Amino acid sequence: MKKFLIVALLLGVLLIGSAFAIRTITITAWTVGPDIPSVNRFDNLTVAASRLNLMLETVGSDIRVKVKGFFDTVNWSDYLKKVVFGLQSGQPVDILCTGHDLIASWAKAGYLIPMDKYVKEYWNSTYSAIIPSLWKAMKYNGKIYGVPQDTEARPVFVNKIALRKLGWTESQIDALPQKVYDGQFTLSDLIQLGKEAQSKGYVEWGFYHRPVVGVDFFELLNDYGVKFYDSQQQKFIFDKAGMKKVLTFFYDLTNVWKVTPKTLTGSPWNSIHREVTSGKVFAFMGGTWNWAEWQKVWHKTNKELKNMFLPIPLPAVEKGGRPVTLSHPFAYMITKNSKHPAIAALIITLATAPDLNFKHDLASGHLPVAYTEMGYPEYTKNYIMVQGTKMLPFTSFVPNSPDFGYTTQYNAVLFNAISAVESGESVNSVTNQMLARLQGLYPGRVIVEK
Amino acid sequence: MVEKTKLRPFNKALPWILLLPLVILVLMFYILPIVITMPLSFTSMGLSFKWLFVGLENFRNIPRDPIIPQIIGNTFIYVFFTLIVFNFGMAVLLSLLTTSISDRWGGFFRTLWMLPRITPSVVYGLLWLWIFDPSKNGLLNIILSVLGMPSQDMFHHNPMLLIVFANGFVGASMGMMVFSAAIKAIPIEYYRAAMVDGAGWFTMVRKITLPLIRWHLLFITAYETLSLFTSYQYILIITNGGPVNRTNVWALYTYQTAFSDFKFGYGAALSLVLVVVGVIAGLLYIHNIHVESTSGNALEI
Amino acid sequence: MTKGEYYKIGFLQRNSSKIFNVTVYALLIVLSSPIVLAYAWLFLRSFSTGMAHGFIPTGLTFSNWRFMWEQISGLPNVWHVTFNTFILGGSVAGVVLLVSSMSGFALSRFAFKGQGKLLLLLLMLHAFPTVSLMVAIFYILRMTHLLNSLLGVILLRASMDIPWATWIIKGFYDGIPREIEWAGAIDGYSRISIWRKVLLPMVKPGLIVIAVFEFLSGWSEFIFITTFIFSNKWWTLSQYTYTALGGYRFADYGLLTAISVWYILPVTILFIFANKYMTQMSLGGIKG
Structure with missing residues (x-):
C-alpha cells in the first residue's frame, strides 16, 4: 500500500510538472553567403522561430522552438565541407540554405528529404505566391527538395x-x-x-x-x-x-x-x-x-x-x-538528419513570409522569389532590384543534375x-x-x- | 633493497602501465590512420561514403590526372627553393651571424626569428597577404614606390615566390636554433689556433665551423625536406593553391581532393605516396640520429 | 651560457674589427626587417583609422576593435570563441603534460623489453606526416564520435606533439642522478611516490617549457579545427580569424589586424616577458 502511494505520488508530481515544463526543440540551420550582406538567410529563420513561439505561447502549447546554427562567409568549398562531413557524422542539422544546383547531388547522395508534402500543406498560405519557374530549379527526379529563398540576375x-x-x-x-x-x-x-x-x-x-x-x-x-x-x-x-x-x-x-x-x-x-x-x-x-x-x-x-x-x-x-x-536561386532544404522535419518545414514556411524574404533582398541585392514580395513600396524604389527583375525573362538556371x-x-x-x-x-x-x-x-x- | 624485491612483479608491468596512454594515442592517431588509408585507396569512396572497391583504378588515374605534372613541378620548386634559400641557407647565415656578435643581441635576433613560428598560422598568413598586397598598400609596393619602381602583383606574376617567402620565414628558425647551439659548442681553442695562423672570419667559417656542424646540416636538410614536402597549412591560408593551381603542391592537392572535391578514394591514393615518403624519410632520420650519437656530437639545443 | 662560450664571444669580439661588427648587425637588421615591419604594422593598423602610404597611421581609433562588443556579420561571439580557444590550449597542455611525464619516466627509469624500439618509433612518429592522413583520421573520429567536438581536436593535437614532448622530458629525467631515487627508496617510498614526490619537482623546468609550448600549440591549431569542427559553437580563434580573412581580405585591414592582435595576445606576452623561454622553446619548434 505504501509502495502504491509513493508511485501514485510520483506520477502525480510528474504529470503536474510536465504540464508546466516547457519543452524546447532546437532546430539547427547551416547557411552560407558567402557574401556578407546575405546574413538574413540565417536571421530570418530565427525571426520565424520567434513568430512561431508567439503562436505556440498564445495557444498555450508547452513547446518552444529555438534556431541555432551559422552563416558562413569564407568561401563555397568551406561551407560544402562542413555540410557534407557534418551530415555524414550525424550532426543534428535540420535546415540548409544554399544554391539550388547542389540539390541534385545531395539528394542523390541521400542527404536531403523530399519536401513535396510540406509544400503542398502550405501551398495556399505561402507557396502559391512563389514565381512558378523557380520550382523547376528545386526538383530532382520529379521531387521537390527545396524552397526558393532568393534569386538574382547577373548583370x-x-x-x-x-x-x-x-x-x-x-x-x-x-x-x-x-x-x-x-x-x-x-x-x-x-x-x-x-x-x-x-x-x-x-x-x-x-x-x-x-x-x-x-x-x-x-x-x-x-x-x-x-x-x-x-x-x-x-x-x-x-x-x-x-x-x-x-x-x-x-x-x-x-x-x-x-x-x-x-x-x-x-x-x-x-x-x-x-x-x-x-x-x-x-x-x-x-x-x-x-x-x-x-x-x-x-x-x-x-x-x-x-x-x-x-x-x-x-x-x-x-x-x-x-x-x-x-x-542561381538559393533554397532552404531539410536534411535527412533532422529529427523534427515537420517543425523545420514550418520554420522554413514562416521564414518564406514576404516581409522576411524581402528584407533579405533589400539588404543583400537579391531578387524576390514570390509575387507577394513585389508589393512593397520599397521594391519599386529599389534601383538594382527593379533593374534585376527586368532581366529575369532572359534568365536561365544551371541544370539540376548531380x-x-x-x-x-x-x-x-x-x-x-x-x-x-x-x-x-x-x-x-x-x-x-x-x-x-x-x-x-x-x-x-x-x-x-x- | 627489501622493498624492491617485494615490488618486483608490479614493477615489471609498471612501465607499460605508465606508457599505456601514449600507446593508445599512438595506435589511434598514427597506426590506425595508416591501416585505414591503405584499403581506402582502393575504393571509389565519394560523397556517399560507400566502400566500393575499384582495384588499382585510383593509382592508374594519378598519371592520367592532367593537373599532376603541374603539381609535381610546383612541389619541387616549393621544397627546393624554400629549403635552399631559407630553411638551410638563411638558417646557416643567421646562425653564423648571431653567434658572431654578443650573445645578448644574438639571442635577441634569434628570438625575433622565432616569432613567425609561434604566431598562429592564420595571423601569419594575414601578414604575408599584406606584404604582397597588389595595391599600393602592401609593404613590397611601398618599398618599390620609395625606390621609384612600379607596383608589383606578386599574387599573379610570381605566386610561388610568395609561398616560398612565407614558408621560409617560418622554416629558417629551426635550422638557425640547431646550428647556433652546435656552433656555440665548438671549443674556442680551434678558433684561437686559426687566428694565430691569421685566418679571417670566412676562412674560419669554411674551415672550422661548417665541417664541425656537418651532421647538423645534414640532419636539418633531411628533416626539413620531409617537413616541407608534407606541409600545406600556410599555402592553404594564403593562396589555397591558386591562382588556378599555380601554387598547388602534392600535400595540398591531396587535402583538396578529399575535403573540397570529396573524392576520398583518390585522395587516399594520393596520400599513400606521402606515407611512403614519410616512412622512408623516417627511417633515414633514425639512421641519422644514430650516426650522430655515435659520433659523440649528439643533438642538443 | 657556459663560461667558455662567453670567453669565446668576447675573444671574437675583441679581435674583429669594427667594420665587421657593423656589417653583421646591418645584415641581421636587413634580413629581419620584414618580420619587424610586419608585426609593427599589425599593431599600428589595429588602432588606426587608416594608413597613409600604407604605413603611417592617420588617426587613433578603437572602431577596428568593434568585434569585441558588437556582432560582425558571419562571425560568432568573440568571447565565446576565445573561451573555446583557451580550453583547447589548456587541455592540450594538460594532456601532453600528463602523458609525456608518465611515459618519459617509464622510458628513462625502467629497463624493459622493446624499450629501444619504442624510443626509435617515437622519433620516427615525430617526423611522420600525419596531416596527410586526414581522410582516415576523419573516419576514426567518426567511429569514436569525436567529430565536431573539441575533445577530438584536443586528443589529435596532443597526439601529434606527445612523441616530441616525451623525448624532451625523458632527457630531463635522464639528467637526474640515480642516487636521488635510491635515497627515496630507502625512505620507504614506492616507485610511484618517488616519481611524484622526488622526480617530478626536479623536471619542473622541462614541464614548464612543455606546458607553455603546448598551450600555444593548441591555441594556434588551425587545420584540425577547420576540418573537423562544423558548428560555430566549437570554433576557436583560428577559425574565427580565417573566416574574417575570407570575408574581409584586402577590404578591411582595420578589423583583420584588430582580430589578429587579439589572437596573438599570448604570443605577445610570451615575447615580452619570457624571452628566455622562447629560445628554449625552439625545442618545440622542431616540428616544422
Missing part, C-alpha cells in the same frame, strides 16, 4: 563615368539598356567600347569576369547558343564548333583585344571588387548582390553606385539576338579551359584537351557534336 555593370568621358549624353546612357534588350547593342559593341575607353585612358581595363570557378561562365555558353547538357539522358553535349567560338571569345579578351588582364583568373574576389568600385574597369560581369556588397563592405552609397554603374544583361552575340543572364553543383568536375574543366586560353594557349588544342578530359571523366556520357 554586366557598365562604367557610366567612362561612358560620359567617351562623350555619351545622359539620355544616350539611359537608352542603352533598352538597346541591349532589343538586341541592337551586341557583345562585341560592348567590348569595342571598353577597348576605346581603355585606349583613351579612361579605365585601366575594358572587361572583367569572375576570377574563380563558378556558374557565370554558363552565361557565355548560353549567349553563344552552345548546348552543354542533355537533362533527359543525363549526358554531356560537346558542341565542338560552339565551344571553340566561346573559347575564342576568352582568348581574344586577353590576347587580341587585350581588354582583360591575363592575371584576372585566380585573383582574390576582394581585389576585383576594389578595382571595379574604384572605377578602373569598364564592364564587369557581376551579380545584383554586388550592389549590396559594395555598399556594406566597400562603403559606397547607393547614389554613388547609381552614378557609376549601369546594369545591363549580357548583350547578344548577333545583332537582333537575345541578351542573356543567369540566375553532374552540376559548385565543385563538380564540369565547372572546373570549363574554367580551366578558359584560364588556359586566356593565358595564351591555342583555342584548338584547348578544345581538344577539354573534350579528352570530359571523356576521361565521364566515359560514354559525352555526346560530341561537330
Whole structure:
C-alpha cells in the first residue's frame, strides 16, 4: 500500500510538472553567403522561430522552438565541407540554405528529404505566391527538395563615368539598356567600347569576369547558343564548333583585344571588387548582390553606385539576338538528419513570409522569389532590384543534375579551359584537351557534336 | 633493497602501465590512420561514403590526372627553393651571424626569428597577404614606390615566390636554433689556433665551423625536406593553391581532393605516396640520429 | 651560457674589427626587417583609422576593435570563441603534460623489453606526416564520435606533439642522478611516490617549457579545427580569424589586424616577458 502511494505520488508530481515544463526543440540551420550582406538567410529563420513561439505561447502549447546554427562567409568549398562531413557524422542539422544546383547531388547522395508534402500543406498560405519557374530549379527526379529563398540576375555593370568621358549624353546612357534588350547593342559593341575607353585612358581595363570557378561562365555558353547538357539522358553535349567560338571569345579578351588582364583568373574576389568600385574597369560581369556588397563592405552609397554603374544583361552575340543572364536561386532544404522535419518545414514556411524574404533582398541585392514580395513600396524604389527583375525573362538556371553543383568536375574543366586560353594557349588544342578530359571523366556520357 | 624485491612483479608491468596512454594515442592517431588509408585507396569512396572497391583504378588515374605534372613541378620548386634559400641557407647565415656578435643581441635576433613560428598560422598568413598586397598598400609596393619602381602583383606574376617567402620565414628558425647551439659548442681553442695562423672570419667559417656542424646540416636538410614536402597549412591560408593551381603542391592537392572535391578514394591514393615518403624519410632520420650519437656530437639545443 | 662560450664571444669580439661588427648587425637588421615591419604594422593598423602610404597611421581609433562588443556579420561571439580557444590550449597542455611525464619516466627509469624500439618509433612518429592522413583520421573520429567536438581536436593535437614532448622530458629525467631515487627508496617510498614526490619537482623546468609550448600549440591549431569542427559553437580563434580573412581580405585591414592582435595576445606576452623561454622553446619548434 505504501509502495502504491509513493508511485501514485510520483506520477502525480510528474504529470503536474510536465504540464508546466516547457519543452524546447532546437532546430539547427547551416547557411552560407558567402557574401556578407546575405546574413538574413540565417536571421530570418530565427525571426520565424520567434513568430512561431508567439503562436505556440498564445495557444498555450508547452513547446518552444529555438534556431541555432551559422552563416558562413569564407568561401563555397568551406561551407560544402562542413555540410557534407557534418551530415555524414550525424550532426543534428535540420535546415540548409544554399544554391539550388547542389540539390541534385545531395539528394542523390541521400542527404536531403523530399519536401513535396510540406509544400503542398502550405501551398495556399505561402507557396502559391512563389514565381512558378523557380520550382523547376528545386526538383530532382520529379521531387521537390527545396524552397526558393532568393534569386538574382547577373548583370554586366557598365562604367557610366567612362561612358560620359567617351562623350555619351545622359539620355544616350539611359537608352542603352533598352538597346541591349532589343538586341541592337551586341557583345562585341560592348567590348569595342571598353577597348576605346581603355585606349583613351579612361579605365585601366575594358572587361572583367569572375576570377574563380563558378556558374557565370554558363552565361557565355548560353549567349553563344552552345548546348552543354542533355537533362533527359543525363549526358554531356560537346558542341565542338560552339565551344571553340566561346573559347575564342576568352582568348581574344586577353590576347587580341587585350581588354582583360591575363592575371584576372585566380585573383582574390576582394581585389576585383576594389578595382571595379574604384572605377578602373569598364564592364564587369557581376551579380545584383554586388550592389549590396559594395555598399556594406566597400562603403559606397547607393547614389554613388547609381552614378557609376549601369546594369545591363549580357548583350547578344548577333545583332537582333537575345541578351542573356543567369540566375542561381538559393533554397532552404531539410536534411535527412533532422529529427523534427515537420517543425523545420514550418520554420522554413514562416521564414518564406514576404516581409522576411524581402528584407533579405533589400539588404543583400537579391531578387524576390514570390509575387507577394513585389508589393512593397520599397521594391519599386529599389534601383538594382527593379533593374534585376527586368532581366529575369532572359534568365536561365544551371541544370539540376548531380553532374552540376559548385565543385563538380564540369565547372572546373570549363574554367580551366578558359584560364588556359586566356593565358595564351591555342583555342584548338584547348578544345581538344577539354573534350579528352570530359571523356576521361565521364566515359560514354559525352555526346560530341561537330 | 627489501622493498624492491617485494615490488618486483608490479614493477615489471609498471612501465607499460605508465606508457599505456601514449600507446593508445599512438595506435589511434598514427597506426590506425595508416591501416585505414591503405584499403581506402582502393575504393571509389565519394560523397556517399560507400566502400566500393575499384582495384588499382585510383593509382592508374594519378598519371592520367592532367593537373599532376603541374603539381609535381610546383612541389619541387616549393621544397627546393624554400629549403635552399631559407630553411638551410638563411638558417646557416643567421646562425653564423648571431653567434658572431654578443650573445645578448644574438639571442635577441634569434628570438625575433622565432616569432613567425609561434604566431598562429592564420595571423601569419594575414601578414604575408599584406606584404604582397597588389595595391599600393602592401609593404613590397611601398618599398618599390620609395625606390621609384612600379607596383608589383606578386599574387599573379610570381605566386610561388610568395609561398616560398612565407614558408621560409617560418622554416629558417629551426635550422638557425640547431646550428647556433652546435656552433656555440665548438671549443674556442680551434678558433684561437686559426687566428694565430691569421685566418679571417670566412676562412674560419669554411674551415672550422661548417665541417664541425656537418651532421647538423645534414640532419636539418633531411628533416626539413620531409617537413616541407608534407606541409600545406600556410599555402592553404594564403593562396589555397591558386591562382588556378599555380601554387598547388602534392600535400595540398591531396587535402583538396578529399575535403573540397570529396573524392576520398583518390585522395587516399594520393596520400599513400606521402606515407611512403614519410616512412622512408623516417627511417633515414633514425639512421641519422644514430650516426650522430655515435659520433659523440649528439643533438642538443 | 657556459663560461667558455662567453670567453669565446668576447675573444671574437675583441679581435674583429669594427667594420665587421657593423656589417653583421646591418645584415641581421636587413634580413629581419620584414618580420619587424610586419608585426609593427599589425599593431599600428589595429588602432588606426587608416594608413597613409600604407604605413603611417592617420588617426587613433578603437572602431577596428568593434568585434569585441558588437556582432560582425558571419562571425560568432568573440568571447565565446576565445573561451573555446583557451580550453583547447589548456587541455592540450594538460594532456601532453600528463602523458609525456608518465611515459618519459617509464622510458628513462625502467629497463624493459622493446624499450629501444619504442624510443626509435617515437622519433620516427615525430617526423611522420600525419596531416596527410586526414581522410582516415576523419573516419576514426567518426567511429569514436569525436567529430565536431573539441575533445577530438584536443586528443589529435596532443597526439601529434606527445612523441616530441616525451623525448624532451625523458632527457630531463635522464639528467637526474640515480642516487636521488635510491635515497627515496630507502625512505620507504614506492616507485610511484618517488616519481611524484622526488622526480617530478626536479623536471619542473622541462614541464614548464612543455606546458607553455603546448598551450600555444593548441591555441594556434588551425587545420584540425577547420576540418573537423562544423558548428560555430566549437570554433576557436583560428577559425574565427580565417573566416574574417575570407570575408574581409584586402577590404578591411582595420578589423583583420584588430582580430589578429587579439589572437596573438599570448604570443605577445610570451615575447615580452619570457624571452628566455622562447629560445628554449625552439625545442618545440622542431616540428616544422
